[in-house]
Amino acid sequence: MIRRIRTLIVKEFLELRQTPRLLGLILVAPIIQLTMLGYAATTDVHHVPILIVDGDRSDRSRELIQRFSASPHFTVVAEADNPRAADRALASGQAWLAVVIPRGLQAALSGRGRPQDAEVQILADGTDANSSGVALAYASGLVNRFNAELAARQGVELAAIDGRVRVWFNPELESRNFMVPGVIALLLLVITANLSSMAIVRERELGTLEQLNVTPLGRFELILGKLLPYALVGFIDVLLVMAVAVFWFEVPMRGSIGLLLGGSMVYLLCTLGLGLFVSTISATQQQAMMTATFFFLVPMVYLSGFIFPIENMPRIIQWLTALIPLRYFLVIVRGIFLKGVGLDVLWPQFAALGAWGITVIALAAARSRKRV
């Protein structure tokens, strides 16, 4: 039995070698994707372009403007006298935020002018709701700190409650630390499920499946021999991507590498099994690719919590996400990388993945029954 499987594995690798472009994609694509995602997939908001309309032109207003230009969150792209300039800048996208300082700010602050002149208006372009929300929070935080400082100069303590915030797991709030471990899970799914979805359908298209059927190869031997080469490829990808994550992106690795590798094995069971299942329900390679990508991979990527938090989704869709193996593996990868937790916390995820993998492989085997 071992000999028969080994022969099949050798055959699969020979075929892989004959498609050098595919091999290149398997090894190069993960690195390109990881670099792109690692650098670009940031929801951090830096250098928000802002426009400042200074209607006061006083020491106080200049001090406030100076705070904005000194902040790493903002880049002052223009200053204007006329609030109308804000309309144009927001419409054209030149600025995301416009800070309008009213005439009489300094007077109002010293208690001489009208109190309503102490209201600074912040206009925000709401089209990018996420970034604008964060930028608005930064801006009002900045004004609050400036207020506290102004009050302190007069010997007054502004806040009655002082909240000291301790951020765990990712103290600098770098979204990269969250995204990069997720990419490992994502890439494994995309690469191994795609490859294995081709595995049987290609033989069917080429007509070589009949030949395989007349060999003494059993059903499980066929599946095992087909999957092992891709499991190996997937495992190499895991190591490759993990090395880049830790050494290049310097994502903290707080947990056990062994546990992560173990988790990857269980996860590979799911992704390869999924591909195989798609393979058994498709007649052509094109169908297999489209089915795998559009009906399984893309929904899984979006609904797994890779980018969009599951807790923000409607309740029904939250239940739906329970069927997605990527969801569990994301918790495992991020838990091990960032939180350093072990099996005592992650066992439900391991169990879910294992059950999913066994189910899908059993389904695929039942459907294939060698007639495939």
Added chain:
Amino acid sequence: MRRVWAVAVKETRQIRRDRRSVLILLFLPAFFLFLYGYALNFDIRHVALGVQDRDGSPESRELIASFVRSTYFDIVANVRSEAELAALMDRGEVRAVLVIPEGFAVEVRRGDVAGVQVVLNGDNANTATTVLGYTNAVLSHASVTLGRPPQVRIIGVEPRIWYNPELRSTLFLVPGLIAYISMITAVVSTALSIVREKENGTMEQVRMAAISMPAFILGKTLPYLVLSQASALLVVVASMWLFDLPMNGSWLDLSLVLAVFLVGALGSGLLVSTMADTQQVAFQAAMLLAFLPTFILSGFIFPIASMPIGLQYVTAVVPARYFLTALRGVVLKGLDLGDVAPQVAALAIYAFAVLALSALRLSRRPA
């Protein structure tokens, strides 16, 4: 022209015969939109909050109540010890924990600054930043109600949000989905349709037939252009109906922007097909060249301004970037064609470049 038409008719027949592909081209966009439009958002509500009240005073209960009243937080756990706090955070059952120390009420009544501690799960930096903002807002509000009102005049902030006053992330993401979905259908369908001819060996027949390469390509892509334009407009209409996406600009401008973008997308598919010999390679290459940049580098989800400068230059060759700016401009901001002219020009240049490049590759290399 008659020949172009003949190829188009043949291609349409072929599309019709492949039921699953038609299904994917026509209904998948709608399905995607429906699912993702509801599922994808960054609007954070119901933050799971744990509370450790070591003071147990009316003041501390009032502070906790102000978190609940803000409607942003749901209290899910009463934390009794540090160990329990750590366990809740590890398992991800709470996003934040409010720790009110003993003596909180005494300090508040004395008029001193009373300290509280907030432990925040930072693993998802985006969510954490938003939660941090909520927390600060609740605390400064409670500062005023629990403590004394400030004795000095301070600068007030009056935010005004344009184009999307409730800051619904759906309005921002749906245009991105439209771009993403159109790109997928356009690139994949063209790339595969031409590589399929190569794989089946029918490309030789085409070369021998009395039809020039440009005419053949035009005929091949025409049905897909019509199909993608129809499906993209359908998606736009559906998003207005389902997600209250406003239409502040003109439909004509929108269709025009869409058409220029789609020609570029079909061109990308063509280019991929000239580089790939098998459908498998074509598909993988299409994923790498078209989807990933559209997903990551277009400003669909991740703001381009936050990327490293080097990558910002790379985004200049991603057509979806211009399409998104134009689409959001027309739909949300009500801009007209003149305002988005730079974006449309960039899209046209991209379309011309990929079409020229693939024509070059096709004519240079007789199969």
